[in-house]
Amino acid sequence: MQRKWEEFFIEKSLFIAAISSIIIIFLILAFIWGEGLPAIDAVGFFNFIFGTEWSPSHDLYGVLPMIVGSLYITGLSLLFAVPLSLCCAIFLAEIAPSNMRKILKPTIQALAGIPSVIYGFFGLIVLVPVIREQFGGSGFSILTASLILTVMILPTITSIAEDAIRSIPHEYKEASFGLGATQWQTIKNVLIPAAIPGIITAIILGLGRAIGETMAVIMVAGNVAKIPNSIFDPARALTANIALEMGYAQGLHYNALFATGIVLFFLIVILLVVTNYIHYKKGVTIGGGYL
Amino acid sequence: MKYKMESIDLNVYFDEAHILKDVNLKIHEKTVTSLIGPSGCGKSTFIRTLNRMNDLIDTFKMSGTVKLDDEDIYDSKVDVVEVRKRIGMVFQKPNPFPKSIFENVAYGLKTHGMSNKELLKERVEESLKAAALWDEVKDKLDMSAMGLSGGQQQRLCIARTIAVNPEVILMDEPCSALDPISTTKIEDLIHKLKNEFTIIIVTHNMQQATRVSKHTAFFLHGEIVESGLTDKLFLEPEDKRTEDYITGRFG
Numbered sequence: 001m002q003r004k005w006e007e008f009f010i011e012k013s014l015f016i017a018a019i020s021s022i023i024i025i026f027l028i029l030a031f032i033w034g035e036g037l038p039a040i041d042a043v044g045f046f047n048f049i050f051g052t053e054w055s056p057s058h059d060l061y062g063v064l065p066m067i068v069g070s071l072y073i074t075g076l077s078l079l080f081a082v083p084l085s086l087c088c089a090i091f092l093a094e095i096a097p098s099n100m101r102k103i104l105k106p107t108i109q110a111l112a113g114i115p116s117v118i119y120g121f122f123g124l125i126v127l128v129p130v131i132r133e134q135f136g137g138s139g140f141s142i143l144t145a146s147l148i149l150t151v152m153i154l155p156t157i158t159s160i161a162e163d164a165i166r167s168i169p170h171e172y173k174e175a176s177f178g179l180g181a182t183q184w185q186t187i188k189n190v191l192i193p194a195a196i197p198g199i200i201t202a203i204i205l206g207l208g209r210a211i212g213e214t215m216a217v218i219m220v221a222g223n224v225a226k227i228p229n230s231i232f233d234p235a236r237a238l239t240a241n242i243a244l245e246m247g248y249a250q251g252l253h254y255n256a257l258f259a260t261g262i263v264l265f266f267l268i269v270i271l272l273v274v275t276n277y278i279h280y281k282k283g284v285t286i287g288g289g290y291l
Numbered sequence: 292m293k294y295k296m297e298s299i300d301l302n303v304y305f306d307e308a309h310i311l312k313d314v315n316l317k318i319h320e321k322t323v324t325s326l327i328g329p330s331g332c333g334k335s336t337f338i339r340t341l342n343r344m345n346d347l348i349d350t351f352k353m354s355g356t357v358k359l360d361d362e363d364i365y366d367s368k369v370d371v372v373e374v375r376k377r378i379g380m381v382f383q384k385p386n387p388f389p390k391s392i393f394e395n396v397a398y399g400l401k402t403h404g405m406s407n408k409e410l411l412k413e414r415v416e417e418s419l420k421a422a423a424l425w426d427e428v429k430d431k432l433d434m435s436a437m438g439l440s441g442g443q444q445q446r447l448c449i450a451r452t453i454a455v456n457p458e459v460i461l462m463d464e465p466c467s468a469l470d471p472i473s474t475t476k477i478e479d480l481i482h483k484l485k486n487e488f489t490i491i492i493v494t495h496n497m498q499q500a501t502r503v504s505k506h507t508a509f510f511l512h513g514e515i516v517e518s519g520l521t522d523k524l525f526l527e528p529e530d531k532r533t534e535d536y537i538t539g540r541f542g
Contacts, residue, residue, distance in 0.1 A: 098349060171386035174344065175448070179399035179455055180376030189398070194389055 032265070036258030043252075048259060054225040054236075056245070056253040063256075063263055065227045069235035070267065072142045073217060074210045076231060077149035081210075082203055084150070085157035089202075092158070093165040094187055105159070112155035120219030123148040128220055135232050140222030142231045148216050153206035160205060164198020165191055200279045204272065211268060214239040238264040295320040295459060295489040296341060301355035303336055305348065310336045312513045314355075318459075318506075323481060323490045325500035325521065328510030329536070334493045335383075337510065338461045341491065342378040343371050359459070376403065379457035383464040385444035387436035387451070392428050395436045395447055399455035414454055422450035423480050442473025449480060453488070460484065462492040466499065478503050497537055501525055509533050 040048050043061045051062020088108065092101055123144060132139030168191050176186040192199070222234020223244060242257050249257055296318040303311035311333045318324050326334040336345065343364060345351040356363050364374045387395050396415040405411055419425040424446040428439070436447055445465055452460055466474040481490060481503045494500050500507050501521055508518035517524060517533045528534045
């Protein structure tokens, strides 16, 4: 009898622990929603999303420059980070001798543990002057932020993609080698296609980290709330918009920052849906077959 | 009778473990040779040494010689990819790629540079026919190979192997994961293939060895106890240990 109660108790407490974290997320969402909606109401949905002027002192709240800024910075950093991380992952999973891997893997993972303010600081001191000298302008730019983000998301994408490649059954590799394929042919034609779902998961997580990053981006992106013309222009990310102005915002301005949060939330949801869709498509068709 | 492959004083180690001890074996061309013996006797290690599959294992060390047509395949001048092209392998567990049936058979051909679609189609059909699988899959070549039964998957793996036209086919307990009917089909297939290929098969099943092979080698604790014509080895074994094993006294 006592054992039965014990089971019941443990089961229920696990359930409560699991459900409470979900409830907290919903509470946060409800709060942002409640605080942000009045601003979207007051400014108008289209004026808010597609407005190109963000000027709280003139009561102008157009968030488009920040949407563009976030997409630019995230997109460019993925463009740099994905090929680089995949090369890293392939090298670690298939080519590196085991003792080299034992050193490299923790090193790359350690990159993920460095606080973002340190990355930002490094970018500010080292990267900004280099970009200024090479490409002109202030040096605070989309490119600078993307480069810093590349380094920040590299470990995430690398380690998850590496796990994906390593988890491919050894039998596939043997079969390919047994047919006289070279190592590179095996990697390219068997291992990577089979690891695609895991690689896409890795990219999604990297994307999430890049779009949500605030501190490092604030420190090097220039934060001008204007639609950028090129990657050498400064830009302001959605996250930066909230963090920079939250300290002194009041009234409609305050609500508009929460509304920025709603936009960020939806942007992430849309990107997740799109990538999940690709994931699903790729997951079921590898090389013309159905899995 | 010509010897296709030969191992001379072959010793294999994984780390400190001495797996194969002075193994000398000659493989006759275009016949089937069975390797029998209890689990852990080194027969699988031996067969994987013949196409340098053990190279994939970090702790693998060997001494001695393995010859294919009088050429040492472990010579530093030899291209391992070329060796594996000439010596195909069928594994214990059917291991088709997670690709379509067609792509599975075409994989080796494409790997070796064949890109002509018509030629590929022709070769895939030929190979599937040779592996006695064509009639079962001809209408669903674009389906994933993962949807086939275990026996069909194993025949697909054989088709994939013969598609690249090797000289030797190594089979590492190809029927151990299959039901009796699939096993019979594979054995029939082996009979058909031995006219064209030199086949070396590792098997746990002594009846299978007598059914499919002309020559048999008996492995025990990493050594070859006895080898020779299958009929002779099973009917009049020279060594007491061989007799004990084939009469089921151990193993």
